[in-house]
Amino acid sequence: MLKPSIPTPNHLQTLKLSFFDQMVPRAYVPVLFHYLPSCSTTTERCDKLQKSLAQILTNFYPIAGRFNEDEFSIQCNDEGVEYVQTKVSADLAEFLHQGPNTELLNDFLPWPSAVPPYSDLPSSPLLGVQVNLFNCGGLVMGIQISHIVADAFTLATFVKEWAHTCLTGTTKDCLPSFGHLSSLFPTRVLSGIQYSPPSNRGTKSFTRRFVFDALAITKLKNTIKYSSAIKPTRVMVVMSLIWKVLAGISTAKNGHSRGSSFLFPINLRGKSKLPSLEHALGNGTMFGIADLEASQELNHELVGNTIRDTCVSIGKAARVDDVFCLVVNNQIKAVDMLCQGDEMDIYSCTSWCGFSWYEADFGWGKPFWVSSVSLDAIEVIMLMDTKDSDGVEAWVSLKENDMAEFERDDDILTFCSPLPK
Template structure:
């Protein structure tokens, strides 16, 4: 493992500047969707360049203090984030606080982001993404100062109460508070009202599904989106790799699939894009009603029969594109790069916008040889459009 020359300066717990008011819920029930979420952290790292080289070594303490004070203030608005989860059923909004780590790394920011290495990136996170347990801090933060004056803010937020969208919303509100700006509307924590908690004590099929997911860590398509096209391209190569091992079976027409690119989807991958679009269109009011009525859990349990055999592999895609990650300005300017790290799911792909907004970074959790094949096939297309594949496996 590559170990950076990183020095931990301090560790402390940041509590809300004001206690949770009595008119707010002090015991927040987890929604059904939160209950079944895997017990991991959602990780993001925000990298900021130093625009004042003459001050690079003089204002670390000032910046750190400002970040801590603004974190304390924003926790008053996002009060469950400062609480603790109890028995996978509720958040005790006890104002226990968020973990805060300050560190210094003796290297330059450009050395880290020019050729990112997963082993190095993970050291900018405050905790291991797999280490979340109930009664631990829901939010952990690590601010790291580079020798060049650059700054990294690594954040881990429990997936039990947040997803990528929620984490970005929190970061933007925190950054605005750090700039002494008032955030917009007050955040809402009413998921349990829409998706009531359920008794999952007998849901052994779902337990199998989570274990499997975490193992090892037809017609013309008009105007495919970049997410559809990239997903189809990567999915296609998952299929190729799995077919070579005689393991994958994903439908009657799977042998007809052809190569696609990010900027032009070819005939075979139109079939994949159509399947994606059809699936997304099914997420309507009727689908939400099924989730609310418990149908979703039944379908998850039924899907175990499809994936528990050795002849089927699961491919997971999550698009974080267009999330306003690059708006998180703490007063040092907008980040020059925002990234995630390893998540413990086999064949997981996270799609993120590049800093310019026009390209896509694909964080792919597959064996390195399969990732190299994917990058080679994309490069052979001769596309001028930016798409980077990052090895997100351990």
């Protein structure tokens, strides 16, 4: 259990969480960084990782604390983060060349089971790191962070600063800070907008990875006619294609088309007029919701228009209460749809594209691959950058029968191919 190298001052011992933290799932968010062999020895790398992690935790001190459910706060008590080292009897390059099996990737995480320890228990670490050392000298670093304290922006910021500290031996004096979001958006007594998802026990999902390279995305864009002035991004066209395929699977399965909605988080940072929000750590996203009626043909501009309209609304919200109302209204809409059960289809997608994952150089080069893992307890689409940043990796988790249909869909076979299972 690694603790901050400098104890957290008394006046920072308690961090009040924000309304956005209040709304996220109580779960751990995973990511894997794969590094090919380097000239550094295993001992040197592991020593630097541990020392720099302790150093960077002095700036990211809430992550070394524990969640307090009663006060909905983080007790910044320096209890530490979990750090694990393993030895892997394999060659990393060979392992990556073979696929790899997405379910095997979970073994690189500190808590690899389908139901890891809950991140909201008073005893649960908020961060786990597992350093997996291959025979060849390759290294895979698995990170899991509690969603209560971090969204993708916060996790990417933490990894970036940790890598900088490991590479240079120094921490930056001026860093983004915790607490700003909770000062603007304190927790509230909620009524009628919370949703407890049904138990997925016995309904295992299967995760497959689909790679849309730059050429495939260009071809996909060329097949779509856009009437608006919005220039389609690679994320927009991949989201739209996946939604189209899933809607087609639903129609075939039910014998008729059904209404559906596509939910995805939108980062508030950089889009709001509120001061300093663009650098705030914690959770700072809201739902974007694109709707498709049962009789409506999916227009590939639908996702792009939803993103544009939501961002415009965020930009127009000049006051804290305006942003709060916007977020709550979309949250209520999402919960209402989820509560409809089998009457319509709800698809959830999150995009980690555009973050600096591939810049994480800890002193032995940039990662060869940054990946997700198998999410076998939920149905979700996860989008990540390819290494060249021109393509998109789609990590799709579906029930077995739906996955079989998804893999053999003509559009999926045309624009990408699933890698070995």
